[in-house]
Amino acid sequence: MKPGLDLSSIVVLTGAGISAESGISTFRDAGGLWEGHRIEEVATVEAFERDPMLVWKFYSRRRINAARAAPNLAHEALVEFAAENPGVMSLITQNVDGLHQRADGREVLAPVCMHGSLHQSRCTHCGSTYFDDFSYFDDEGNYAPGQTNLCDLSQRSSPEYLHHYKLEYAKFLPLSPCCRRPLRPHIVWFGETPLHLPRIDTLLKKAKIFLSIGTSGVVYPAAGFIQVAKAMGARTVCINKEEIPQAADIDEFIQGSATLKVREFLSSLGSRNG
Numbered sequence: 001m002k003p004g005l006d007l008s009s010i011v012v013l014t015g016a017g018i019s020a021e022s023g024i025s026t027f028r029d030a031g032g033l034w035e036g037h038r039i040e041e042v043a044t045v046e047a048f049e050r051d052p053m054l055v056w057k058f059y060s061r062r063r064i065n066a067a068r069a070a071p072n073l074a075h076e077a078l079v080e081f082a083a084e085n086p087g088v089m090s091l092i093t094q095n096v097d098g099l100h101q102r103a104d105g106r107e108v109l110a111p112v113c114m115h116g117s118l119h120q121s122r123c124t125h126c127g128s129t130y131f132d133d134f135s136y137f138d139d140e141g142n143y144a145p146g147q148t149n150l151c152d153l154s155q156r157s158s159p160e161y162l163h164h165y166k167l168e169y170a171k172f173l174p175l176s177p178c179c180r181r182p183l184r185p186h187i188v189w190f191g192e193t194p195l196h197l198p199r200i201d202t203l204l205k206k207a208k209i210f211l212s213i214g215t216s217g218v219v220y221p222a223a224g225f226i227q228v229a230k231a232m233g234a235r236t237v238c239i240n241k242e243e244i245p246q247a248a249d250i251d252e253f254i255q256g257s258a259t260l261k262v263r264e265f266l267s268s269l270g271s272r273n274g
C-alpha cells in the first residue's frame, strides 16, 4: 500500500456475508432456496400477486430470524470507525436485516438501505411506507401475528408504526391503513429498481476508498459499484470469503471472514495514511 492514502471519504457496500456470522444465512450460500422454493419465487411482484400468503410467510420468517440475530464484530467495527472518524464513512447496504442499525446505538453510521428493510411495509396502492415488525405467521407458517421487536423504540412510538390490533385484514393478510389495500414488505424484489440510486451515485463519485464486504457481486446494480467507484478514482478494496467476479476492478482483495477482516483492515488504515 502506498503512503499518503486519501481517507477523506470511505464508502462501504455490504451484502449478506457481513451478517452470516450473526446466523443469518446468505442467499447464495443457502443454495438460493427457502423451503423448496427458489428465492426468486417468493421475492417478486408476480409471486406476491400469485400467492401473497406464501410471500408473507417467507417474510414473517425472515423478520423472526433477523430479530433473533445480533450484530457481530464486523457491524460493530464499522460503527466504531465512523464514531472515531466523523464525516468520513458512508454505508450502503443490500441487507434488509437491520443489523447495521442495531449495532449503531449512537446513530453515527445511518445506512442507505438500497434493498429496503425487513421492519417496514408499504401500501401496494399508494406506496406509503410504515414501520411494521410483525411476523404475521409463525415458524411453522401458522397465522399468529406477533411483534418481533425489529423496530426500535422511536420507530414504535412514531405515527407510522402499525399496531397490528388496529389493522384490518383480508384473508389473514394485512391491509394498509391509508387505502385499505394489501400491505407488502418494503423490500426491493427481483426485477424492481433499488432505492436511493441518485444518493448512491453521489457517494460513489466522492469515494476515495470503496470497500465491499460480504457480497457475491452477482446482483446488479450493486455488483457494478466497484467498477463505478474505480472509474471515479477510488481505491477499491474487497473483503469476502471467496473471490468475486469483479477481480479486475479490485485493488486489494482480502479473503476471509468479515468479523476478522473488517476490523483488521480499518485499523490498518491509520498506519497506512502517510
Ligand code: APR
Pocket: 014, 015, 016, 017, 018, 020, 021, 026, 027, 028, 029, 039, 094, 095, 115, 213, 214, 215, 216, 217, 218, 219, 239, 240, 241, 242, 256, 257, 258, 259
Ligand atoms: N465473511 C465474509 N464474506 C462472507 C461470509 C463471511 N463470514 N460468509 C459468506 N460470505 C460471502 C460469500 O462467499 C458470498 O460471496 O458473502 C457473499 C454473500 O453473497 P450473496 O449470498 O449473494 O449475498 P449478496 O451479495 O448480499 O446478495 C445480493 O441478492 O438475493 C439478492 O436482494 C438480495 O441483497 C441481496 C442481493
